[in-house]
Amino acid sequence: MESIFVNSKNVFLDTANPKDYIRLDRASVIYQSLKDSIEKPLKMILLYGKPGTGKSMFLTKLSLDSADKKNVFLYDTPILDESEFYKRLAQDVFKTKYEGGLNFTQFMRIVKDKNLNQVPVVLLDEAQLYSEELMEKIRLLSDTRALKFVIALHKTEKEDLIAKEHFQTRIWETIELENSLRAELKMYIQKKLMKANCFDTASMFNSKIVNKIYKLTHGNYRDTNKLLYGLFEIYITYEKNNQLYSIKIDQISTKFIEMAAIHTGLIDA
Numbered sequence: 001m002e003s004i005f006v007n008s009k010n011v012f013l014d015t016a017n018p019k020d021y022i023r024l025d026r027a028s029v030i031y032q033s034l035k036d037s038i039e040k041p042l043k044m045i046l047l048y049g050k051p052g053t054g055k056s057m058f059l060t061k062l063s064l065d066s067a068d069k070k071n072v073f074l075y076d077t078p079i080l081d082e083s084e085f086y087k088r089l090a091q092d093v094f095k096t097k098y099e100g101g102l103n104f105t106q107f108m109r110i111v112k113d114k115n116l117n118q119v120p121v122v123l124l125d126e127a128q129l130y131s132e133e134l135m136e137k138i139r140l141l142s143d144t145r146a147l148k149f150v151i152a153l154h155k156t157e158k159e160d161l162i163a164k165e166h167f168q169t170r171i172w173e174t175i176e177l178e179n180s181l182r183a184e185l186k187m188y189i190q191k192k193l194m195k196a197n198c199f200d201t202a203s204m205f206n207s208k209i210v211n212k213i214y215k216l217t218h219g220n221y222r223d224t225n226k227l228l229y230g231l232f233e234i235y236i237t238y239e240k241n242n243q244l245y246s247i248k249i250d251q252i253s254t255k256f257i258e259m260a261a262i263h264t265g266l267i268d269a
């Protein structure tokens with residue numbers, strides 16, 4: 001029989017797969033506002049927040065939820081080469097295949113000529129990696145209103161500045177993601193486990209345990225994933241060595257949480 005700890009560990013692999021999306025009170029409201037905003041006559045939408053707050057998860061979910069409309073395009077890894085960027089957009093969005101290089105002027109012509117009746121929405125993840133020059137072009141492309149961009153980027157001081165310079169005078173909306181609240185974190189952990197049928201381990205996370213996790217991760221989803229992945233790894237090791245008898249399993253061992261926190265660098269040894 002597969003160990004319940006192995007299944008539980010895999011629940012916390014760090015991937016942004018929309019199938020693993022968990023509905024959480026506050027995040028759902030924010031997700032809905034993102035979904036609504038792509039229907040509004042905005043040129044650009046800025047989705048920002050610290051690393052691990054769920055931006056990529058939102059974009060992949062938005063892309064999946066809009067799949068039947070066929071006008072939403074997700075680029076989860078940045079296309080750093082300018083010509084390559086236009087070519088990909090020309091092909092995916094405007095169904096125009098281009099051999100050789102494609103420059104901004106040529107691409108702009110395609111955008112204007114095609115004039116699609118439904119404004120395509122381009123989702124750009126990790127946008128902090130795009131150059132200033134390309135961001136400027138993206139801004140000009142949005143001005144045509146023939147294309148709409150959702151820009152997801154990390155929130156740092158530098159990006160705050162970029163955001164200001166690029167978007168100040170534009171018609172845009174900002175959507176900010178934050179770490180989860182304590183109550184949301186409990187829901188997050190339990191729902192994630194229950195979705196994978198790990199009911200026994202889900203019930204091991206009572207409020208006291210979640211408080212401890214919250215203190216370590218401040219509700220950051222990625223840090224929580226890392227911590228819990230490490231935690232279940234410890235359970236698996238103890239189980240393999242038949243050492244679990246000395247550990248209570250009606251609730252998560254705080255000692256194991258501390259070990260996992262040291263292991264993942266959340267606290268110093």
Ligand SMILES: Nc1ncnc2c1ncn2[C@@H]1O[C@H](COP(=O)(O)OP(=O)(O)OP(=O)(O)O)[C@@H](O)[C@H]1O
Nearest residue numbers: 014015016021022051052053054055056057221222
């Ligand atoms: N609502 C949610 N439901 C399920 N999992 C989530 C949710 N929000 C975030 N996560 C998980 O948290 C982790 C971090 O989320 P994500 O990768 O989307 O963060 P990010 O904001 O894009 O970070 P970065 O700025 O580093 O790219 C992922 O493993 C993701 O699966």
Ligand SMILES: [Mg+2]
Nearest residue numbers: 055056125126
């Ligand atoms: Mg991301």
